[in-house]
Amino acid sequence: MRLKHPDLMLATAIALLNVVLVLLAGRATTGVASTGMVWTSVIGTILALPLVFVLPGYTLCEALFHKRSLDAVHRMLISLGLSLSIDILGGIVLNVFPIGLRALSWAALLAFLTALFALLVAYLRRKTVMIVKQPHRIRFNAYECILFGLACAVVMLSIGFSAASVAQQPRPGFTQMWMLPSDQSNNSCAVRLGVRSYELSPVTFSVEMTINGAQVNRWPSIVLAPQQEWERLVSIGSSETGAVSIEAQLYRSGKPQVVYRQVNITMYSARCVTEPGRGP
Amino acid sequence: MPRRQFSLIEKQHSLPEQDAINRVPKPIQIPWLRLLKLARNPEAEAYYSAQDATGAQFVTLGWLPLLALTSASGILLVAYAFGDSRAGGTAWLPFFFGGLLLIFVLPLLRLISAAPSRFERIGLICMVGLACYLIKVIASPLYFSFYDEFLHWRTVSDIASSGHLFSENALLPVSPYYPGLEIVTNALASLSGLDSFTSGLIVIGCARLLMIVSLFALYEQLMKSSRIASIAVMIYMANPHFLLFDAQYGYESLALPLATFVMFAMSPHQKVSVRLARLLPMAPFVMFAKERHKWLKSDLRWLTLTAWIALAALAMTHHVTDFFLVGLLLAWAIIYACMRLIPLRRSNLVWSALFAALVALLSTMRAGNPVIGYLFSFMGESFKELGGVLTGTGASRQLFVTYAGQATPLWERIVTLSSVGLIVLSLPFGLLCLWQRYRSNALTFTFGTVALFYPVSQLFRLTTSGAELTDRSAPFLFIPIAAVMAICLVQFWPLRSLNRKQSALLTCAVSLVFFGGVMLGTGPSETQLPGAYEVIADARSIEPEGIQAALWAQLYLGPDNRVATDRINQILMGSYGNQRIVSTIADSIDVSPVFLSSQFGPEDIAILRKAGVRYLVVDLRLAQSLPLSGYYYEQFEDGAYNHTSPIAMQALTKFSAIAQINRVFDSGDIVVYDVGGLINAPETP
Numbered sequence: 001m002r003l004k005h006p007d008l009m010l011a012t013a014i015a016l017l018n019v020v021l022v023l024l025a026g027r028a029t030t031g032v033a034s035t036g037m038v039w040t041s042v043i044g045t046i047l048a049l050p051l052v053f054v055l056p057g058y059t060l061c062e063a064l065f066h067k068r069s070l071d072a073v074h075r076m077l078i079s080l081g082l083s084l085s086i087d088i089l090g091g092i093v094l095n096v097f098p099i100g101l102r103a104l105s106w107a108a109l110l111a112f113l114t115a116l117f118a119l120l121v122a123y124l125r126r127k128t129v130m131i132v133k134q135p136h137r138i139r140f141n142a143y144e145c146i147l148f149g150l151a152c153a154v155v156m157l158s159i160g161f162s163a164a165s166v167a168q169q170p171r172p173g174f175t176q177m178w179m180l181p182s183d184q185s186n187n188s189c190a191v192r193l194g195v196r197s198y199e200l201s202p203v204t205f206s207v208e209m210t211i212n213g214a215q216v217n218r219w220p221s222i223v224l225a226p227q228q229e230w231e232r233l234v235s236i237g238s239s240e241t242g243a244v245s246i247e248a249q250l251y252r253s254g255k256p257q258v259v260y261r262q263v264n265i266t267m268y269s270a271r272c273v274t275e276p277g278r279g280p
Numbered sequence: 281m282p283r284r285q286f287s288l289i290e291k292q293h294s295l296p297e298q299d300a301i302n303r304v305p306k307p308i309q310i311p312w313l314r315l316l317k318l319a320r321n322p323e324a325e326a327y328y329s330a331q332d333a334t335g336a337q338f339v340t341l342g343w344l345p346l347l348a349l350t351s352a353s354g355i356l357l358v359a360y361a362f363g364d365s366r367a368g369g370t371a372w373l374p375f376f377f378g379g380l381l382l383i384f385v386l387p388l389l390r391l392i393s394a395a396p397s398r399f400e401r402i403g404l405i406c407m408v409g410l411a412c413y414l415i416k417v418i419a420s421p422l423y424f425s426f427y428d429e430f431l432h433w434r435t436v437s438d439i440a441s442s443g444h445l446f447s448e449n450a451l452l453p454v455s456p457y458y459p460g461l462e463i464v465t466n467a468l469a470s471l472s473g474l475d476s477f478t479s480g481l482i483v484i485g486c487a488r489l490l491m492i493v494s495l496f497a498l499y500e501q502l503m504k505s506s507r508i509a510s511i512a513v514m515i516y517m518a519n520p521h522f523l524l525f526d527a528q529y530g531y532e533s534l535a536l537p538l539a540t541f542v543m544f545a546m547s548p549h550q551k552v553s554v555r556l557a558r559l560l561p562m563a564p565f566v567m568f569a570k571e572r573h574k575w576l577k578s579d580l581r582w583l584t585l586t587a588w589i590a591l592a593a594l595a596m597t598h599h600v601t602d603f604f605l606v607g608l609l610l611a612w613a614i615i616y617a618c619m620r621l622i623p624l625r626r627s628n629l630v631w632s633a634l635f636a637a638l639v640a641l642l643s644t645m646r647a648g649n650p651v652i653g654y655l656f657s658f659m660g661e662s663f664k665e666l667g668g669v670l671t672g673t674g675a676s677r678q679l680f681v682t683y684a685g686q687a688t689p690l691w692e693r694i695v696t697l698s699s700v701g702l703i704v705l706s707l708p709f710g711l712l713c714l715w716q717r718y719r720s721n722a723l724t725f726t727f728g729t730v731a732l733f734y735p736v737s738q739l740f741r742l743t744t745s746g747a748e749l750t751d752r753s754a755p756f757l758f759i760p761i762a763a764v765m766a767i768c769l770v771q772f773w774p775l776r777s778l779n780r781k782q783s784a785l786l787t788c789a790v791s792l793v794f795f796g797g798v799m800l801g802t803g804p805s806e807t808q809l810p811g812a813y814e815v816i817a818d819a820r821s822i823e824p825e826g827i828q829a830a831l832w833a834q835l836y837l838g839p840d841n842r843v844a845t846d847r848i849n850q851i852l853m854g855s856y857g858n859q860r861i862v863s864t865i866a867d868s869i870d871v872s873p874v875f876l877s878s879q880f881g882p883e884d885i886a887i888l889r890k891a892g893v894r895y896l897v898v899d900l901r902l903a904q905s906l907p908l909s910g911y912y913y914e915q916f917e918d919g920a921y922n923h924t925s926p927i928a929m930q931a932l933t934k935f936s937a938i939a940q941i942n943r944v945f946d947s948g949d950i951v952v953y954d955v956g957g958l959i960n961a962p963e964t965p
Contacts, residue, residue, distance in 0.1 A: 018471060025473065041473040048471035052464065053486050064582035067575060073402060077493045078586060080486065081541035084464060084534070085593035091445065091463030092596060100443030101463070103470040110467070138339045138399075147345035154352035155414065158359040162418035165363035166810075174825050176947040180836060194836075198828060245939075265942040266957060 008118040015111035057083030059117030173199035177261035189236035197224035204253035320716035324774040342400040354382030401510040409492035416527035427818040429529040430851035436462040450866035451854040460597025480529040491537035501547040512766035518794040519758035520801035535598030545587040584628040595639040609633035616722040662746030676742040683910035699796020710768030727760035816907030821848040830857035844871040845897035872913035896953040903929040
């Protein structure tokens with residue numbers, strides 16, 4: 001048995017599959033896959049691409065020009081142009097509803113529009129005698145297939161090569177150091193002191209901390225691999241009154257005289273804040 | 281000889297034309313007549329149009345597979361060039377231009393010949409268009425790196441996190457009011473689970489495809505030849521913004537294809553309307569005419585509806601493109617009305633132009649939309665500067681020298697000047713051909729009128745603010761220019777007499793225009809392309825230290841702190857860091873004096889208080905050299921576009937000496953200062 005409207009059935013099926021996948025993947029309201037599985041993203045992409053860029057426009061185009069046998073290029077063009085326009089206007093409509101622009105609302109809206117237009121086309125086509133030109137078939141011979149395949153492979157290679165060259169671009173390494181006041185539940189004062197290395201190889205650091213010029217803490221050997229972080233919560237003695245100037249310096253091993261990074265904050269110890277005149 | 285001339289005039293020209301020709305001095309009468317003969321030659325493309333009509337070769341692939349491979353090789357060469365440039369190599373430029381040569385020149389040579397089928401032509405232009413887009417992709421395959429991309433990325437992130445539109449974006453306050461691009465990205469990202477960067481790349485790729493095919497279909501409708509249409513599309517690709525700017529993740533990259541789509545949808549309007557008008561008297565009596573009339577009317581109605589849907593979407597996507605299209609539709613409608621083809625009130629074109637104007641007006645007048653001020657401040661400054669240059673009261677911008685003082689190599693100057701010169705030179709001839717052959721079509725006539733703005737737009741290159749206006753107008757002006765140049769090309773080099781030498785010459789000429797456009801678009805000395813770090817150089821200033829500092833701010837300082845910083849760290853802190861950037865564009869407060877002054881004084885404190893700044897992000901690398909973009913912090917900062925020496929290191933480190941300012945972060949080049957203690961401290965009398 002031949003299907004009467006295979007194009008419309010396929011469009012509707014893809015649209016509905018999108019809704020099902022969004023519900024299954026748990027992206028209904030967050031827009032982020034809860035399971036984190038790669039396959040949902042791959043299938044999601046394969047299904048989402050036609051729903052976003054082709055199907056609403058295609059079905060609407062078929063509804064508008066059902067009496068005409070459109071040129072394949074023009075049909076493709078109108079499908080793409082209308083789909084993009086429908087997406088934009090659909091986004092404005094979704095914004096009005098409390099759910100907003102989420103995976104489920106997108107899937108529901110685009111699937112609804114596709115199915116609606118498909119039904120309309122099926123209705124309009126029932127009496128129309130379409131003089132459909134037999135579409136020309138594109139035949140690829142082996143030689144052409146090989147050339148296209150090679151072209152695709154070279155493009156993929158170029159993208160991969162570029163991505164690798166960005167990742168391996170020679171850059172100087174660096175290290176971040178920070179110090180921030182920390183909220184304490186018992187009204188005592190503390191600071192969060194941290195170091196994160198983005199050097200090109202493991203580096204040994206030392207950290208010195210002073211309060212009002214007096215050294216209070218020293219961490220003589222902190223070995224950090226690239227991307228590794230070191231953080232400490234340091235309490236500030238409650239005996240201090242007025243403004244407390246806290247400084248921390250980072251040194252690299254082998255250069256103990258040269259300050260590599262430096263941070264400082266002034267705290268008003270009675271209130272444990274960095275802003276005079278403000279309560280905690 | 282004079283007798284022969286007269287007979288020629290007698291046969292081919294009307295009486296007023298004869299008079300005009302007779303008034304021309306004798307020595308130039310023959311060249312002028314030859315020129316006219318070529319310009320009005322109806323047979324120039326006849327052979328090819330006939331072939332098109334039969335559609336006999338519709339699906340022949342021809343050289344497409346082979347040229348796809350050569351184009352792919354071109355992309356590989358460009359990827360190698362970028363890799364070499366990133367690694368600090370100096371010999372990458374020949375590879376870059378060699379790659380472009382493979383991508384553009386070989387398909388162009390093929391398209392100029394008569395051999396390719398319509399299908400092959402469409403395949404070739406799509407291939408070249410997408411290959412050019414891939415060049416932008418391989419320039420930054422892992423993350424956004426162009427300045428404008430960060431501005432829109434912030435909007436798309438806000439939509440993803442809130443699920444709603446129109447949230448504030450301090451990086452580009454006008455962006456949330458035109459969220460078309462971000463909406464489509466959000467739809468794809470939400471449904472597929474892809475991140476916004478990858479979704480953005482796919483959306484712009486689809487938009488590029490829409491642009492190419494729409495342009496082709498538009499030109500084909502106007503000139504009735506797929507050969508002229510494909511050549512015109514190739515000429516369009518020579519506009520300076522095609523390779524990079526309109527391939528980036530920005531609203532214009534989607535809006536321009538939508539605008540072209542509207543033009544394509546409206547282009548059959550005149551033909552259908554005229555046919556409809558002719559059928560009208562017969563329709564009540566003749567059955568066939570009645571049916572035909574109904575059919576054409578339905579076509580016209582649905583074409584108009586298609587255009588209106590796209591027009592509404594465009595009004596939500598990009599202001600300038602929308603305004604341009606409104607202007608073009610109005611001009612087209614006026615010309616159409618002057619031709620008195622059908623009564624004005626029955627013209628769908630007129631109604632479409634009015635609808636476009638109404639939608640644009642509604643979009644502009646939306647509460648809080650800052651677009652008018654945003655555009656007028658920029659345009660006003662450009663016109664003021666141009667006025668100064670023309671009247672001699674202001675200095676003109678030094679051409680071919682970057683703001684950092686780098687001079688453009690001589691060969692690049694020659695190519696860019698030749699490119700612009702060739703366009704300007706071909707315009708009068710193209711317009712003559714257009715007048716002779718296509719003036720009965722209102723849209724083509726409108727194109728001819730709009731193309732005249734190109735030479736005028738070049739004047740703005742002499743100004744500092746307006747130089748950008750010249751490049752920004754190119755993607756719009758090239759739509760008519762490409763049509764005019766393609767008409768010129770096919771009329772003066774008719775297909776029947778086109779030999780290999782002429783084909784090669786034409787390929788060289790169009791390629792020259794293309795390479796000139798590429799050089800203009802990639803900036804002086806190709807500074808828009810990947811390479812080593814440079815100070816305030818947009819894509820070249822985006823590097824891991826800045827990105828990691830912004831990510832640190834997001835994680836440790838929390839979102840939406842009011843941050844003041846330089847041009848590059850603004851976009852990094854605003855996007856990766858999710859901070860609220862304080863700037864002239866968003867707050868009408870210029871914080872640049874705080875950074876540029878050598879001493880930190882009460883005026884600086886007053887600015888910080890007024891702006892409510894909590895954190896200052898200072899990039900010490902700014903002291904290394906002059907800013908390539910012309911300014912460090914704000915477009916109207918002291919010395920903007922005229923800095924003669926880099927900012928002093930003392931100006932950047934002065935904050936460390938202030939007791940109330942906390943130095944909370946240090947990564948070597950980037951330091952974050954917490955000025956909360958200073959701005960919130962009780963003021964001393």
